[in-house]
Amino acid sequence: xKSARGQKRLNSFLINGGxxxxxxxxxxxxxxLLVSSFRERFAIQTSGWWSIFPHREWQVVRTIDPxxxxxxxxxxxxxxxxxxxxxxxxxxxxTPGGLRLQWVGxxxxxxxxxxxxxxxxxxxxxxxxYKQVWGGKDxxxxxxxxxxxxxxxxxxxxxxxxxxxxxxxxxxxxxxxxAFAAYGFAWMSFPxxxxxxxxxxxxxxxxxxxxxxPILRDYSKLGLNGTFLAIWLAHTGFxxxxxxxxxxxxxxxxxxxxxxxxxxxxxxxxxxxIRLILPLSVPALASFAIFQFLWVWNDYLVALIFLGSDPxxxxxxxxxxxxxGDRGQDWHLLTAxxxxxxxxxxxxxxxxxxxxxxxxxxxxxxG
Amino acid sequence: xxxxxxxxxxxxxxxxxxxxxxxxxxxxAIIIPLIAFYVLYQGFLFLRGGDAPKGVVTVVAVIWxxxxxxxxxxxxxxxxxxxxxxxxxRLQPFVFVGPAIxxxxxxxxxxxxxxxxxxLFGRDGPPPxxxxxxxxxxxxxxxxxxxxxxxxxxxVAVFTDRGMREAFRNNIVFWIMIATPLTVxxxxxxxxxxxxSKYEKVAKSLIFLPMAISFVGxxxxxxxxxxxxxxxxxxxxxxNAIVVALGxxxxxxxxxxxxxxxxxxxxxxIVIWLQAGYSMVLFSAxxxxxxxxxxxxxxxxxxxxxQIFFKIIVPQIMGTIITVTTTVxxxxxxxxxxxxxxxxxxxxxxxIATQFYRQSFIARNAGYGAAIAxxxxxxxxxxxxYNLKQFRxxxxx
Numbered sequence: 001x002k003s004a005r006g007q008k009r010l011n012s013f014l015i016n017g018g019x020x021x022x023x024x025x026x027x028x029x030x031x032x033l034l035v036s037s038f039r040e041r042f043a044i045q046t047s048g049w050w051s052i053f054p055h056r057e058w059q060v061v062r063t064i065d066p067x068x069x070x071x072x073x074x075x076x077x078x079x080x081x082x083x084x085x086x087x088x089x090x091x092x093x094x095t096p097g098g099l100r101l102q103w104v105g106x107x108x109x110x111x112x113x114x115x116x117x118x119x120x121x122x123x124x125x126x127x128x129x130y131k132q133v134w135g136g137k138d139x140x141x142x143x144x145x146x147x148x149x150x151x152x153x154x155x156x157x158x159x160x161x162x163x164x165x166x167x168x169x170x171x172x173x174x175x176x177x178x179a180f181a182a183y184g185f186a187w188m189s190f191p192x193x194x195x196x197x198x199x200x201x202x203x204x205x206x207x208x209x210x211x212x213x214p215i216l217r218d219y220s221k222l223g224l225n226g227t228f229l230a231i232w233l234a235h236t237g238f239x240x241x242x243x244x245x246x247x248x249x250x251x252x253x254x255x256x257x258x259x260x261x262x263x264x265x266x267x268x269x270x271x272x273x274i275r276l277i278l279p280l281s282v283p284a285l286a287s288f289a290i291f292q293f294l295w296v297w298n299d300y301l302v303a304l305i306f307l308g309s310d311p312x313x314x315x316x317x318x319x320x321x322x323x324x325g326d327r328g329q330d331w332h333l334l335t336a337x338x339x340x341x342x343x344x345x346x347x348x349x350x351x352x353x354x355x356x357x358x359x360x361x362x363x364x365x366x367g
Numbered sequence: 368x369x370x371x372x373x374x375x376x377x378x379x380x381x382x383x384x385x386x387x388x389x390x391x392x393x394x395x396a397i398i399i400p401l402i403a404f405y406v407l408y409q410g411f412l413f414l415r416g417g418d419a420p421k422g423v424v425t426v427v428a429v430i431w432x433x434x435x436x437x438x439x440x441x442x443x444x445x446x447x448x449x450x451x452x453x454x455x456x457r458l459q460p461f462v463f464v465g466p467a468i469x470x471x472x473x474x475x476x477x478x479x480x481x482x483x484x485x486x487l488f489g490r491d492g493p494p495p496x497x498x499x500x501x502x503x504x505x506x507x508x509x510x511x512x513x514x515x516x517x518x519x520x521x522x523v524a525v526f527t528d529r530g531m532r533e534a535f536r537n538n539i540v541f542w543i544m545i546a547t548p549l550t551v552x553x554x555x556x557x558x559x560x561x562x563x564s565k566y567e568k569v570a571k572s573l574i575f576l577p578m579a580i581s582f583v584g585x586x587x588x589x590x591x592x593x594x595x596x597x598x599x600x601x602x603x604x605x606x607n608a609i610v611v612a613l614g615x616x617x618x619x620x621x622x623x624x625x626x627x628x629x630x631x632x633x634x635x636x637i638v639i640w641l642q643a644g645y646s647m648v649l650f651s652a653x654x655x656x657x658x659x660x661x662x663x664x665x666x667x668x669x670x671x672x673x674q675i676f677f678k679i680i681v682p683q684i685m686g687t688i689i690t691v692t693t694t695v696x697x698x699x700x701x702x703x704x705x706x707x708x709x710x711x712x713x714x715x716x717x718x719i720a721t722q723f724y725r726q727s728f729i730a731r732n733a734g735y736g737a738a739i740a741x742x743x744x745x746x747x748x749x750x751x752x753y754n755l756k757q758f759r760x761x762x763x764x
Contacts, residue, residue: 011672012563019560023573026640029588030576032605036591048603161421169432176436177467184463193460196468201758203475205747207701209723210740211478213485213733218473227415228428237474240467269459270444298581300704305728317583321708324587331591331603338587342580349579353572356579357648 037335038125044331051122058100058115065111073107129336154333156340159319163297165228166315170235171293175285177236178243183273186252187259203241212305226308234306235296243288250284251277287358294345316341392449400442407435479744486737489517521738534717541631542699550639550695554646559676562654571651575644582704589637595619627715634716637705646691653687654680693750700746719743
């Protein structure tokens with residue numbers, strides 16, 4: 001009996017341990033990004049983000065001028081009770097006393113640093129990266145050696161507003177259109193009803209790549225390229241099959257009696273739809289809304305093609321991808337910028353997780 | 368006024384009153400939509416001008432876009448309800464369903480045909496002939512088309528070009544045969560572990576978290592993990608720091624062509640990281656549906672946990688495994704953002720969707736790009752047919 005309980009405890013340990021390991025592996029990349037976005041530009045470039053954790057580092061205690069000690073760099077030298085050649089000193093030599101000696105500079109004019117190993121945590125966090133990526137101005141940097149460097153910032157604020165102006169209508173419009181259509185399919189009879197619904201289902205998995213070139217041609221004829229209307233309509237078109245299908249599944253299962261009593265009271269289809277169906281469908285609407293909102297907010301390809309390269313209209317994903325392309329080494333901008341693009345989706349994710357999961361599960365087949 | 372109201376209440380209207388009422392209605396029916404369209408058009412011009420502060424533009428855009436669509440529905444419905452009731456009944460469904468169908472046809476159904484048409488021509492696409500000519504002067508029409516069509520040449524090129532062969536190899540070998548099973552397996556593993564743990568909720572939501580991140584954001588995250596510095600400097604990317612600590616050489620891994628084509632695996636990792644959450648959620652729900660009694664009975668009979676998993680749980684959730692696999696296959700077939708942002712399709716990492724983008728929008732080779740899009744479409748047709756079959760069998764319609 002005792003061994004069975006031991007076995008059980010071991011099992012639970014293995015399960016929770018394995019799970020914890022996976023979760024940590026999953027989170028490390030995000031955590032590294034988050035930490036780095038608060039680190040100083042120079043610190044990001046010169047040390048790994050994990051140096052925020054306590055670790056041992058060599059720090060200079062004092063420096064020795066070899067000339068004062070009359071050392072000859074061409075042969076073995078005796079410093080701090082240690083004998084080493086110039087080449088060894090260049091690499092760094094540890095003394096029996098736990099210190100490290102390192103030759104800095106060239107053979108003739110260099111000095112020897114005496115270093116001691118100490119526990120440190122590099123936790124000088126700053127909000128500068130966010131200010132720079134958000135504000136768009138030039139920023140002056142003082143390097144540790146005293147020189148000043150001017151670094152252009154980025155202008156994420158414009159992109160965030162653009163993303164909102166794209167995402168909100170591109171979420172609400174397809175929902176409205178799909179809800180009307182779902183109601184029509186579920187509760188009205190008209191010729192071609194079944195055929196049209198089969199078309200909706202067939203279009204569920206059509207890859208959106210197929211539409212890009214023809215629609216772009218239409219847009220340039222209509223003068224719609226690079227307008228918000230263009231991208232709303234595009235996202236509406238690509239989101240509609242799924243929205244209609246999901247909302248139909250929900251609306252068609254609403255109790256028939258509720259609707260019939262409303263019709264007997266003389267309500268029109270429009271009134272029933274607005275007053276009765278929409279409020280009753282809130283769970284389904286919310287699930288799809290969250291899915292579509294995140295899809296549009298995170299979309300890169302559709303924005304790239306229909307909004308064009310006008311920096312005034314760029315959405316956050318385009319902006320971020322541009323920094324990757326143009327200034328891929330500016331990690332202080334990239335980390336902060338990436339995190340700015342993630343704040344809103346992550347907030348939605350944590351506050352509306354149940355709807356989010358439902359929407360994602362239903363929506364992942366989207367073309 | 369009083370006279371009319373009285374008559375309207377008690378007796379049928381006179382012919383004159385009917386005419387006046389009809390004219391008034393007609394006028395309203397024309398004026399209100401006109402005003403609405405005018406207002407919406409002004410909104411469009413305002414937004415296109417784009418001189419206003421960004422915050423104002425955003426608010427106006429949201430109100431104009433959302434309100435405009437609602438307004439249009441309201442107006443069309445109002446117009447239809449003005450009609451005699453049998454006409455209302457006949458036309459109202461089209462007010463409800465019509466806009467959705469029109470948009471679907473314009474944005475998805477027609478483009479499949481138009482894309483196929485474009486794919487039959489060279490770089491510049493079809494010649495600028497109007498289809499009216501087909502009626503007025505068919506001979507001229509066909510001779511113009513015949514003069515510029517390249518037939519199926521683009522399709523031959525799609526399957527023989529070196530770049531496309533590489534894209535097909537990557538899509539099939541790395542994305543479908545490696546990334547997909549690993550995503551599914553990883554999701555299944557987490558789901559099984561989480562199901563037996565008391566920290567299920569926390570663990571699941573953390574594994575699911577990357578689903579909320581854009582592909583571009585994920586690319587930045589992983590670019591940082593793969594970041595490389597010269598050998599003499601400290602490595603700031605996690606992977607190279609580990610490699611160096613273990614005595615290896617730092618490399619820009621996704622661009623490291625010495626190990627080609629295996630550098631694709633560094634992109635595959637990103638997608639597994641992004642998508643495992645999705646497959647985990649579906650498996651988690653499915654595993655909860657496996658009856659507890661069967662598992663208990665097997666335990667009593669002395670079955671090992673591993674046996675229970677492979678002999679009982681896996682067969683029970685086979686349907687979900689197929690669904691998840693299909694979804695991930697479709698997703699990886701169209702993979703674009705990750706590859707485009709990480710490597711731009713260089714270093715032997717090209718995929719079908721990046722080739723499509725490059726041919727269509729950078730090389731401006733319309734016909735060739737369209738042919739690639741058609742190949743993508745053909746690849747998903749089996750799934751489309753399966754969906755339709757499911758729908759016909761489900762028949763609640």
